[in-house]
Amino acid sequence: MNAGNLAAMKRLLVVFTLVLIVALAGCGGGSSGSNQFGGPPGAGFTNASFSGAYAFKITATNAGGFFTIAGTLQANGNGAITSGTMDINSPGTTGVQTNVSVSGGYTVMSDGRGSVSLLSSVGAVNFSLVMLSAQRALVIRLDAGESASGSLDLQTTSAFSLTAVAGNFAFNFDGVDGPVQHPEVSAGVFTVDTAGDITAGVQDTNHNGVLSTNAPMTIGPLAMSAPVNGRGTLALTTLADGTRHFIYYVISANQIRLLGTDSAPVLSGDAFRQTSTTVSGSFAFTLSGTSTGGPFVAGGIINTDGAGNVLVTSVEDTNNGGVVVQSTAVSGPYAVAVTGRGTMTLNGTIHFAIYPSSAGLQMVQIDTTTIAGGTAFQQSGTFSNSTVNGRYGMNNTGIALNGPPTQFDDVAQFTADGAGNYTGNLDVNRIGLPHLGLAMTGTYALSANGRGAGTLTGVFNPRQNLMYYAASGTHVLFIEIDLLGATVGDIEQQQ
Numbered sequence: 001m002n003a004g005n006l007a008a009m010k011r012l013l014v015v016f017t018l019v020l021i022v023a024l025a026g027c028g029g030g031s032s033g034s035n036q037f038g039g040p041p042g043a044g045f046t047n048a049s050f051s052g053a054y055a056f057k058i059t060a061t062n063a064g065g066f067f068t069i070a071g072t073l074q075a076n077g078n079g080a081i082t083s084g085t086m087d088i089n090s091p092g093t094t095g096v097q098t099n100v101s102v103s104g105g106y107t108v109m110s111d112g113r114g115s116v117s118l119l120s121s122v123g124a125v126n127f128s129l130v131m132l133s134a135q136r137a138l139v140i141r142l143d144a145g146e147s148a149s150g151s152l153d154l155q156t157t158s159a160f161s162l163t164a165v166a167g168n169f170a171f172n173f174d175g176v177d178g179p180v181q182h183p184e185v186s187a188g189v190f191t192v193d194t195a196g197d198i199t200a201g202v203q204d205t206n207h208n209g210v211l212s213t214n215a216p217m218t219i220g221p222l223a224m225s226a227p228v229n230g231r232g233t234l235a236l237t238t239l240a241d242g243t244r245h246f247i248y249y250v251i252s253a254n255q256i257r258l259l260g261t262d263s264a265p266v267l268s269g270d271a272f273r274q275t276s277t278t279v280s281g282s283f284a285f286t287l288s289g290t291s292t293g294g295p296f297v298a299g300g301i302i303n304t305d306g307a308g309n310v311l312v313t314s315v316e317d318t319n320n321g322g323v324v325v326q327s328t329a330v331s332g333p334y335a336v337a338v339t340g341r342g343t344m345t346l347n348g349t350i351h352f353a354i355y356p357s358s359a360g361l362q363m364v365q366i367d368t369t370t371i372a373g374g375t376a377f378q379q380s381g382t383f384s385n386s387t388v389n390g391r392y393g394m395n396n397t398g399i400a401l402n403g404p405p406t407q408f409d410d411v412a413q414f415t416a417d418g419a420g421n422y423t424g425n426l427d428v429n430r431i432g433l434p435h436l437g438l439a440m441t442g443t444y445a446l447s448a449n450g451r452g453a454g455t456l457t458g459v460f461n462p463r464q465n466l467m468y469y470a471a472s473g474t475h476v477l478f479i480e481i482d483l484l485g486a487t488v489g490d491i492e493q494q495q
Helices: 003-012
Strands: 051-062 065-076 080-090 095-101 103-108 113-119 125-133 136-141 147-154 167-176 183-192 198-207 210-216 231-238 242-252 255-260 266-273 281-291 294-304 309-320 323-336 342-346 350-357 360-365 370-378 389-400 406-417 421-430 433-446 451-458 464-472 475-480 485-493
Touching: 051 136, 051 242, 051 255, 051 266, 051 406, 065 113, 065 167, 065 242, 065 255, 065 266, 080 113, 080 255, 125 389, 125 406, 136 389, 136 406, 136 421, 136 485, 147 389, 147 406, 167 255, 167 350, 167 360, 167 370, 183 266, 183 281, 183 350, 183 360, 183 370, 198 231, 198 360, 198 370, 210 231, 242 266, 281 360, 281 464, 281 475, 281 485, 294 323, 294 370, 294 389, 294 464, 294 475, 294 485, 309 342, 309 475, 323 350, 389 475, 406 433, 433 464, 464 485
Parallel strands: none
Antiparallel strands: 051 065, 051 147, 065 080, 080 095, 080 103, 103 113, 113 125, 125 136, 136 147, 167 183, 167 266, 183 198, 198 210, 231 242, 242 255, 255 266, 281 294, 281 370, 294 309, 309 323, 323 342, 342 350, 350 360, 360 370, 389 406, 389 485, 406 421, 421 433, 433 451, 451 464, 464 475, 475 485
């Protein structure tokens, strides 16, 4: 691989959260967590299913490289976006634009697929979406020359106050360092009081392999402004990294969505309430980012004993620039300090900072050769092919490597038969060339630990080979294990 191609990969690839809502919205990706809404899966979505105040975030690439957009919109339940606000940070094109008013329209089909068009003074932003419930949707951007993934979540308006969001929050950010666009990931925890003062915190940053670990946050007054219609500002400061400025959007008292407004670094992500620092049991995880080998994704199952040890039954799969390594046994120590920050070391060579949260373990890799982050979700239930049964939405995002490295994003709705097969419809955007309503089929074969292999085949994209990691029957993570693609995905059951 020549230096030009490697540099292009690094510019194009960012870390996506689901968790995605993640986180990703998460990142997505992107890292906003698993589907938390009960009830059996079903169909019957309409425009009325999309009604109320929603916060959204998307992250990926455009003609200038990395960009991120976040905002709120008010859907009237009858196909119109009556109001909203959008914030944009696109260092390679328009730079930072804040508090941009939006309006527009949307459609929702019975299977939950649909589209949203946001109109503003800086141009249109068009999404394809798949609704998981009236509270949440996975989205990709559809505009020519622009591709991105993320999520859209119903806001709890009763949480629009500093009193509601006071407390401890674990966060997970990804992005770039500005116009040069070296990758950067960061995770940490902060405590904010009812006056908006930061009273404690710590942060880990991996900036293109340069590490700043366990950095204490500077205690400061009025770091967080009171949210107006669910939107406010936040400043986080460490001696190592300086002050980072963010716009935040309240999803609920347990989650806020953040977009960086600095010219460098350019970051976005989510923060989730930290109510416990206990790490025990089994987790399904995925990571994404970049490494010295190019675009990087990883996934696996982490089994812990609750006493500081990752057990030898744990397993990881990696795709490092198209070099795939599967079924690597991993083990090692972990510990979480009273600050809310933990560390985990696998096989003596893979190092993470971990932050327990209400949406899983927020993870950032703190090694010089790999700049990656992600989330590990607590597993629940037993696992077999019958675990995945019913109607689901899916998001898949990353880098296609068959040719020059290019951004790849899709959303889909499908039905799984509980016997290892699924069928549905897929919307794809590859480097700003959308293809909508494509038929897709897939396979999966889950073992007892929730891990399993499978495929995804569509009309536009060739067959993708995947590894799945089930957190439950309602939430499954996956990565691509092909030579020609490094993508990471999230599957959530429709409600």
